[in-house]
Amino acid sequence: MIRLIAAVCLATPVAADVGPLPRADVFVLGELHDNPDHHAMQADLTARIAPSALVFEMISPADADAVTQITDVEALAETLRWSEKGWPDFAMYHPIFLAAPDAVIVGADVDRDDLMAAMQGSAADVLGIGVTGFNLWTNFGPDYDGLIADQRDAHCGMLPEDMLPGMVEAQRLRDAALALATRDAFDDTGGPVVVITGNGHARIDTAVPALLATLAPELTVWALGQFETDPGDAPFDAVHVTQPIPRDDPCLMLAN
Numbered sequence: 001m002i003r004l005i006a007a008v009c010l011a012t013p014v015a016a017d018v019g020p021l022p023r024a025d026v027f028v029l030g031e032l033h034d035n036p037d038h039h040a041m042q043a044d045l046t047a048r049i050a051p052s053a054l055v056f057e058m059i060s061p062a063d064a065d066a067v068t069q070i071t072d073v074e075a076l077a078e079t080l081r082w083s084e085k086g087w088p089d090f091a092m093y094h095p096i097f098l099a100a101p102d103a104v105i106v107g108a109d110v111d112r113d114d115l116m117a118a119m120q121g122s123a124a125d126v127l128g129i130g131v132t133g134f135n136l137w138t139n140f141g142p143d144y145d146g147l148i149a150d151q152r153d154a155h156c157g158m159l160p161e162d163m164l165p166g167m168v169e170a171q172r173l174r175d176a177a178l179a180l181a182t183r184d185a186f187d188d189t190g191g192p193v194v195v196i197t198g199n200g201h202a203r204i205d206t207a208v209p210a211l212l213a214t215l216a217p218e219l220t221v222w223a224l225g226q227f228e229t230d231p232g233d234a235p236f237d238a239v240h241v242t243q244p245i246p247r248d249d250p251c252l253m254l255a256n
Contacts, residue, residue: 018045018238018240022237023220024220024221024222025186025193025220026186026191026209026212027049027194027223027224028202029045029046029196029197029202029226030197030199030202030223030225031196031226032199032226032228033087034247035226038242039095043098044099045194046096047100049100050100050192051103051192052193053103053185054096054104055108055182055193055194056106056107056196057178057195057196058196059105059107059109061108063109064105064107067080070094076090104185104189106181106184107181108177108181114126115174118173119169123169123173123175127173144168147171148164148165148168150200152164155254175201175211176211195208199225202225203235204223208221222237222238224236224239225240226242227241228244
């Protein structure tokens with residue numbers, strides 16, 4: 001069982017320390033996508049870990065394969081089609097690449113058609129028969145109720161209730177893509193592997209670490225969640241709390 005370690009600290013302009021890192025095969029580093037302090041922490045930890053592979057939620061497998069250099073920030077962003085996909089300023093992410101210059105870049109983004117298929121059916125349908133461990137997904141019980149509630153909150157209560165199960169399936173498909181890419185990256189490189197992703201995919205109870213515990217139980221996984229307020233008893237091995245950044249109210253943006 002993975003033990004929850006609370007290591008809460010306030011951020012400075014340079015990433016604050018979460019303490020000594022454990023020995024692990026996989027480090028799942030969560031984030032709020034638009035917070036530069038979270039990416040500074042990811043870059044700092046990546047340099048300390050010296051991974052053999054970097055797995056990104058934001059990058060497709062094909063775009064990752066097209067990477068030939070990491071030093072030219074504008075060229076790399078163009079290769080990864082970063083702006084086209086709507087992710088925040090690539091300049092925040094670039095130091096993560098530079099922190100592991102010899103790491104293999106692995107993409108785990110999910111094709112839009114596959115996401116739609118998962119939303120209309122299930123993540124298991126898209127993955128197909130024979131993907132070991134994904135029969136552990138159930139559509140009942142407290143974990144599932146919590147996932148539904150998370151999607152309700154993430155969309156400010158504005159989505160019809162009958163759409164929420166589809167959003168959960170899309171989240172599960174992204175979890176699965178990240179877990180499978182991480183397992184394969186470890187098999188190919190021998191690790192360690194760093195995973196760069198949003199907090200929702202870094203949870204140890206329902207997301208990538210939980211799936212890896214079934215797909216590759218021999219791997220030791222450590223997961224970090226990053227927040228702007230104290231999350232309390234959050235499902236991560238460590239948490240890092242930073243000052244909030246100015247941003248528009250996402251619920252007002254959804255309403256408009």
